[in-house]
Amino acid sequence: MTKASRQSSSYEMVLIFRLSGEAFAISVSRVHEILDPIPVTEVPNATAFAPALVNVRGAIVPLIDIRQRLRMQPERPSNSTRLVVLELPVAGIPTRLAIMTDAVEEVAETDISALEPIPDLGSRWPEQYVSGVIRHGSDLAIFLDTENLFCPDPERAA
Amino acid sequence: MDDINPAIGAFVQEAQEILEGLEDLLLDLEDRSDPEQIDAVFRTLHTVKGSGAMFGFGTLARFTHHFEDAFDRVREGRLSIDGRLIDLSLRARDHMIALLNCGGDGPQATALEEAPEAIALLAALFEITGSETSKTTGGNEDTETTAPVQQPGTARRWLIRFVPEVNALRNGMRPDLLIEELGGLGPVDVSADITALPSMDELEPTRGYLGWTIKLETDQPKSAIEAVFIFADDAELAITEEMIAPPAKADPSEVEPSSSNVREKSGESVRVPAAKLDEIMDQLGELVIAQARLCQMASADAELESVVEEIERLVTGLRDATLSIRMLPIEVVFGKFRRVVRDLSTELGKVVTLITEGGETEIDKTVIDRLSEPLVHMIRNSMDHGIESGGARTAAGKPSRGTVRLSARQEGGEVLITIKDDGAGLDAEAIRLKAIERGLLSPEAQPTESELFQLIFAPGFSTAKQVSSVSGRGVGMDAVRSTVDALRGSIEVASRRGTGTRVTLRLPVTLAIIDGLLVRLGNAVFVIPLAAVEECVELDAAERQRESGRTMLCIREHLVPFLDLDEVFGWPPSVESRRRVVIVKFDGQRLGLVVDDILGQNQTVIKTFSQYHRDVPGFAGATILGDGSVALIIDVATLARRALAERIERKPAA
Structure with missing residues (x-):
């Protein structure tokens, strides 16, 4: 490894979770907490992307269904279903939101500078929501572009 | 604007308030111009001029100086008050506000100062004061701002002891400028008090340790001296008259009330940023929710229950106290309309009197902040479309002077604001034709008069035959x-x-907490604001009638349209046999909302939606119930309007 490449490498902690068997990664700095499933309140006439609200320790938090944007089929809750509460700027406003995952796997350290563009399976994932893939053991994990993924208005997502 | 010096921020805020008061003073002058009133205007201008120069608002100070000159003349009886002077003064005041909003000297302020409008204003001021126009935009007129306003009169000698607050220097206070300004009132003899000065190694350079004793000889009243120190209200200040000259001519009764006013203002009220109040309100909201939960859990234990009752009482008291802090008298908004009505009267050539009532009625600050614009619209509408021209009024046997009455009163948890004019009234037929033309109404529809009147609030509706600059767009x-x-x-x-x-x-x-009616639909619980609820009735299937494509409900011989919330929410129809109808009112009509059950009443803290749900129609926000679940708060007006509009859209297809 040359000196230059070592300088540009930046290690970051990521949370690895699964949706329908696929591994996804999100920066740990965005993760507020991980919860067992809690009751959700459906919002009538809301979009399928943000269908409900949950009470996270006294705060009302929107529940976001990222499968919608990742073109994935819905899955039934199981024993391993977890709610991941994130805190991140959405359209410039700090926002707390929750996503439902099939399972939360681990927190891993990864070299963000070694992020690879999505190989041949590029057509499967809408590219504006995905930053690239990272190595996760022998597997690959999709590193999500939280900025675009959680944008309330899909038209604005670049 | 974030790193703005807090002292300057305080000046801008206070000056803004002072200038708002000035508008009232000027409008009052038109009706009654006693010397006290004129003095008050003069003092106001003098204060803004002096402190403006001190806080780096040189352009403002320079302009105000000329404005002040005019009122100096009025004070001396060399200039009389007429409509022209008031017009000019009101415009000058607006210009001062614009200069103030520049946030100090700079390119923006200079541009404003040199704008043709400003120069015209100054020229008009010079014309009435008789000064020469050569020094319109001179840059170095600093001496002007503190120019002594020397008048022949009995000079009095004052002993002023002034000790700034230790941190005042850090906040940008400039004792030297204050003393210099005092010098503008008359000859001064200044001595510094250095007794509080610590030894060198204990000295903190940013703290102020000095005090001053100033002997001032002036013919100005005590209030003029106090005005110099108006923005140094944390300082220790004592102004005493040295009784060496023969008793002063100035009326002491005039000086006393104003000085006690100043004291009352600074001592008995606290200026708090609105954000802090919002924070308290948030916390209180959490407390109300936690208390509701506690209440639910305590019902099994008698001893615990009595404690919970105590807490409930305390929380209610705390809530009322906090809400009352946020309350402001509605006068704050009403005051602005005198000017609006005056300006419009001139513009429209109609003579209109504005009468306001119930200005002491209190309402949440958030509501007040957003209320003034719609009220202006409505007053304009009344004056433009409602009130007829003088000739038409006389022909109709009405006094030629029109009246707009603006009143407020509280009724339960609501404040009622009424705008009433004695104009021509609404032309129901014209509204009907217009609505048909605009496609807001089908030609065969037979709306009631009140339904027709509601149409004036529809987007793109205007019955004015001619579009004026005021309204009609x-x-x-x-x-x-x-x-x-x-x-x-x-x-x-x-x-x-x-x-x-x-x-x-x-x-x-208030907007923060509402009394709500809890209703159940399937497994979900919703909150309907109690203020919108008229009554609750059982839904007897036999009472449903299908009439002219609309689903109506017969309640005590009155037909009331109703909405099934299942249908509105796009849910499968309820299969429950005994259902209920909540009768709500919106836009002056009654409407039934069909739900599965009514669970009771509760006090609800409204949490507004995040960006993800803000555009979902029909909800005002959400709240957390005693059992920790989230319930949506129904916004009756938007829900009903949208659902009824959809129904009308669907009708032609059916």
């Missing part, structure tokens, strides 16, 4: 309704041809 009333909706209020219109129109706004006293 059809945007105003639409904006009024959306503001009132956002405040969870409602609008009612009553009108009689030839006699006038009355528009009533019903607004909640």
Whole structure:
């Protein structure tokens, strides 16, 4: 490894979770907490992307269904279903939101500078929501572009 | 603007308030011009001039100086008050506000100072004061701002002891400028008090340790001296008269009340940023929720229950106290309309009197902040469309002077604001034709009069035959309704041809906490704001009638349209046999909302939606119930309007 490449490498902690068997990664700095499933309140006439609200320790938090944007089929809750509460700027406003995952796997350290563009399976994932893939053991994990993924208005997502 | 010096921020805020008061003073002058009133105007201008120069608002100070000159002349009886002077003064005041909003000297302020309008204003001021116009925009007129206003009169000698607060220097206070300004009032003899000065190694350079004793000889009243120190209200200040000269000519009764006013202002009230109040309100909201939960858990234990009752009492008290802090008298908004009515009277060539009533009625600050614009729209509408021209009024046997009456009163948890004019009234037939032309109404529809009147709030509706600069563009009333909706209020219109129109706004006293009715639909619980609820009835299937494609419900011989919430929410129809109807009112009509059950009443803290749900129609926000679950709060007006509009859209297809 040359000196230059070592300088540009930046290690970051990521949370690895699964949706329908696929591994996804999100920066740990965005993760507020991980919860067992809690009751959700459906919002009538809301979009399928943000269908409900949950009470996270006294705060009302929107529940976001990222499968919608990742073109994935819905899955039934199981024993391993977890709610991941994130805190991140959405359209410039700090926002707390929750996503439902099939399972939360681990927190891993990864070299963000070694992020690879999505190989041949590029057509499967809408590219504006995905930053690239990272190595996760022998597997690959999709590193999500939280900025675009959680944008309330899909038209604005670049 | 974030790193603005807090002292300058305080100056801008205070000056803004002072200038708002100035508008009232000027308008009062038009009706009654006693010397006290004129003095008050003069003092106001003098204060703004002096402190403006001190806080780096040189352009403002320079302009105010000329304005002040004019009133100096009025004070001396060399200039009389007439409509022209008031017009000019009001415009000058507006210019001062514009200069103040520049946030100090800079390119923006200079541009304003050199704008043709400003120069015209100055020229007009010079014309009445008789000064030469050569020094319109001179840059170095600093001496002017503190120019002594020497008048022949009995000079009095004052002993002023002034000790700034230790941190005042850090906040940008400049004792030297204050003393210099005092020098403008008359000859001064200044001595510094250095007794508080610590030894060198203990000295903190940013702290102020000095005090001053100033002997001042002036013919100005005590209030003029106090005005110099008006923005140094943390300082220790004592102004005493040295009784060496023969007793002063100035009326002491005039000086005393004003000085006690100043003391009352600084000592008995605290200026708090609104954000801090919001924070308290948030915390209180959490407390109310936690208390509701506690209440639910305690019902099994008698001993615990008594404690919970105690807590409930305390929370209620705390809530009322906190809400009352946020309350302001509605006068704050009403005051602005005198100017609006005056300006419009001139513009429209109509003589109109504004009468305000119930200005002491209190309402939440958030509501007040958003209320003034819709009220302006409505007053303009009354004056432009409602009130007829003088000739038409005389022909109709009415006094040629029109009247707009603006009144407020509290009724339960709501504040009712009424705008009533004695104009021509609404022309129901003209509204009907217009609505048909605009496609807002089908030609065969037979709406009631009140339904017709509601149409004036529809987007793009305007019955004015001619569009004036004031109104008639059809945007105003639409904006009024959306503001009132956002405040969870409602609008009612009553009108009689030839006699006038009355528009009533019903607004909640507060936006933070509402009394809600809990209803169940399937497994979900919703909250309907109690203010919108008229009554609850059982839904007897036999009472349902299908009439003219509309689903109606017969309640005590009155037909009431109803909405099935299942249908509105796009849910499968309820299979429960005994259902209930909550009768709500919106836009002056009654409407039934069908639900599965009514669970009871509770006090609800409204949490507004995040960006993800803000555009979902029909909800005002959400709340957390005693059992920890989230319930949605129904916004009756938007829900009903949308659902009824959809129903009308669907009708032609069926």
